[in-house]
Amino acid sequence: MSKEHIRELVVLSGKGGTGKTSITASFALLADKAVLADCDVDAADLHLLLTPMVEQRHAFMSGNEAVIRQQDCTACGVCMDSCRFDAIRRDGAAYRIDPVACEGCSVCYRICPAKAIDFPERVCGEWMVSSTRSGPMVHAQLGVAAENSGKLVTMVREQAWTVAVDKRLPLIISDGPPGIGCPVIASLSGVSLAVVITEPTVSGLHDLQRLLALARHFSVPTAVCVNKWDINPQQTERIEAAAEAAGAAILERIRYDRSVTQAQLQQKAVVELDAAAGNDIRVIWKQVTELL
Amino acid sequence: MTTIAFTTAGHDLTAALDPRFGRAANFLIYDAVQKSIRIIENQQGRSAAQGAGIQAAETLVRAGVDTLVTGHCGPKAFKVLDVAGVKVFNCSAATVDQALNELLADRLTAAERSDVEGHW
Amino acid sequence: MEASGKRSYRIAVASGKGGTGKTTVALNLAAMFGEPVQLADCDVEEPNINLFLRCDQLVPPEVAMLVPQVDPRHCNGCGACGELCQFRGIVAIGSRALVFPELCHGCGGCALVCPSGAITERPHRIGTVSTGQSGIIRLVEGRLEVGVSLVPPVIRAVREQLLDDLPAILDAPPGTSCPVVATLRECDYLLLVTDPTPFGLHDLKLAVALARELNLACGVVVNRAGEDLVGLHGYCRSENIPILLSLPDDRQIAEVLSRGELVARVFPEYGLMFAELAAKLKQQLAAAGGTP
Incomplete structure (x- = not known):
């Protein structure tokens, strides 16, 4: 697989806890051939859903102390x-x-x-290449109170690219970090599409606008999905209007569904359960593949 | 235009041209007078937490390069190269020798500014 | 901690990941504190607190970091500055030194090593810190400039705006990396917010590890508490961490939140719960040797 044919999708949320990781895991299972990159290195949770078998483990050094x-x-x-x-x-x-x-x-x-x-050089954490039921996965863990997750994100993405080239996989799906700081910039730059998962809350709209501004700054196309939209339908409308005005594509909405937590407890992605939210995510995945 | 650098992951003229500058694996240096090549690893650029492009640009300046052919060059790296008098050519050729031919045939124009937002 | 005897206590509210309700807890706790209190929004990438308090903020003072400027008339091109700089904030090329303020950490080392006195320092804007008042709450809000990735200096500036004679609640950014550590410096107690899900427990463990590393006493608030299927209570017992409050998984909370209101003000029963939390925290601080 030559590099020009590989697409890279990053899933972001601005504020954390919007269901980003559950949705990323679902995307990975719906995608036929993809490499997963867990760039949420501050609180890497994707492994809790996809139970990876670690195949390689490397120390991550960064900077000096x-x-x-x-x-x-x-x-x-x-x-x-x-x-x-x-x-x-x-x-x-x-x-x-x-x-x-x-x-x-x-x-x-x-x-x-x-x-x-x-x-001396500083050990900041470790990064791993694993296999999961959705395909290969590159993930990392920063040491407690370790700094510099931006570099670790870059490293995880680079390793995911290497795996994609080696195994001839045409797509990389990244679970992006929360916030808009250095790890997010590192996960966002140069990707084919950023999908932003948000919630219909006042904070949701506020965070989304900052994130879309950042994506614009790096010339990355964006698509926005409102999770738990039925908690506040009016706010959902406002968010979608603001996102559209900012040039983002609007994806299908995901309804509030307790099966998301049920799936977590069973170490599964939502789409692996017979759940309403899972059906919403299937529709979204189809829309995303068209945007890619 | 005597010492020309190309970004690549490979080690010879048939290798693919890497579109990235700061985080490219290697620089292939072509000496237009001797018609010889040598490889400089971009170890420091790739391992930089931030400012990979700046680090890579410093590496090239130190190696006495006067011309760079790459896919994209960010604003910070461009500033360093510009101050050092290194001409930057953006090129979408697949391989290093294709890029070299385009350069020697005068089909590339020197960039006047960075062509992408910095990304590190 | 080397806190001076005179300073009032500081409580940080944090969680291993975002979306656990950290800001909700910090806000409602402050509202029900029973005495004047400061609330610091240290989530400078996504400051959200004032979306709920809506106080008129004072003119925001800029947060500036000192970055070098080079006088080319005195620069002899020796390269000592570039050699010292660990962050590529200053680069010596030929007979010139180039400054990249976005990468500078403000250590001042280049000016220190420059043998010809060509380097002086000037302030460079990286964010703002503003203050406001809403009832008993004195809000201090930090806000990072979009595109800037140096979070800790802005958080440091937030801490510097806190008054010593009032207690303070600091709403930390999510995760366990450098910005969180910057928030926790000089705090007396760490209140961790989690939910009884596998993600919640996993991230709580990371946050507890951080608290241990920093020698901070901590307590837990369980949000969206339902059936404890992941052994959260057992974990807290074995680690000897008190659970100070359990908030039920009540859709009304999410709805109040999405309207930008405080649950403690809308429902008296929640008001009581947060007033109780404030009382328990003051006890904990007294037991930990603080001077509430």
């Missing part, structure tokens, strides 16, 4: 004064670096008059 060698430290305090991130604290007579607060900028490492600071 400063570490004081206590035996060489003269406790002059120059490092603490030069740190803009409040990452160096005095602890009695010693100085210590808070690894959580350290940005890895290297200033203390360069400035230490006693050369008592090391600057």
Whole structure:
């Protein structure tokens, strides 16, 4: 499969908890041949629905962190004064670096008059290639309080591309991260289509508008789907009108359906149950394939 | 136009031209005087958390490249290359040798600005 | 935590993933706090709180980060700045240094190492922090500029706008990565919001791991509590984490929320539940050695 023939779809939500992951898992099962990429690396949940068998596991290194060698430290305090991130604290007579607060900028490492600071690479988490009943899946887990999920997202996407080329699969489906910050930018740039899942709430509309602005900024076509639309039909109308005005395609709505939680409990995607919401998602999948 | 860089995942002139710049695997460097090629890995660009294009541009400048042929080049990388006097040619050819032929036949025009939004 | 004895306590509300009702809990808790309280919207990528409070906000002060500027007349092209920078925020090319403010983390290292004094620093806008008042609630809202990916400095600026003599509730962004850590710094207690689903429990475990890493006392609010099919109560018992409130899976809550109203103000029985939550939190803080 040459790269030009591979399409990439990312499922986003702005605000979390809108059903993005359940819908992504359903898409993966409905797609005939696709690679799944779990780019929601802050809270990767796709594996809870698709029970992947891990085939490869790799450490994920990113950036560096400063570490004081206590035996060489003269406790002059120059490092603490030069740190803009409040990452160096005095602890009695010693100085210590808070690894959580350290940005890895290297200033203390360069400035230490006693050369008592090391600057090793930082392990931030791990990434995996697995097989699932919907096909291959690339996913990752960041360490607790680890930084830099933007790079991990890029890595997951790159690995998904490699798998797609190797296994001749024409489609990559990414479960995107929440928010509009660096992980989202990393998951959005250069994709063929972004499907935005939203809810009919005041926050839903607000988040959607910010997300569509971001997609426009990166020239990515968008399609919008309102989940649990019947909770507030009026707000659903407003959201769809705003999305259309912003140039997004409007997809079928998904109704409020408790089977979504039932499916989760059974480690299944909604479309694997005989559920009303599953039928809505089937219609949406057909619309999405036409937009791709 | 003596030291020309092409983005690719391969190692010779028949390899595919990679449309990405910052996160391309390798740069194939063609010496138009010696008619020779060498490969520079884009290790630092690919492993950069952010600013991959900038890092890749620095790598090329350090290697003494004066011309770049690639698919797309983002605004930050373009700025670095522009300041260093490296000419950027956007090209949609499938392989490196096709891209080289198009360049030598004068069928490509040097970009005046970045052709895509940065993406990192 | 090195909180000064004088500062009033700070409670962060967080969850491993979005959509668990974190903002709902933070808002209703603040509304029923029984005394003046600050509410900080640290979800700077998607600040939503004022959609519910609708207070007139003061002119938002800008959040700026210091980025370098190079005086070409003094730059001798030595390259020390580019060599120091870990983030490609400044790049030395030939006899010039180029600045990329979007990538700069504001560490100040380049100005520090420049041997010819060619680098000074100037403020670069990355977001806003605004304040407003709604009844007993003093709102502090952070908002990231679209397209900016550096979240922690904006959250830091939100924390700096909090008054020391009032208690504060901080609504954290979703997940467990750097922006959440930036919110939790200098907090005294972490209130985790979850729901009794496999996703909810999985993400709660990640959040608890973060609380342990940061040495923070924590308690749980169960949202959409129905039958506990995933063993949420057993997990909390085994980890010795108190469940401070269970909100029923009541469609009315979702409907009130979708209209942008506070459930604690619309239904007196919910008002009582949140007032009780506030009382329990104050007890927890007293037990944890805080000074409520």
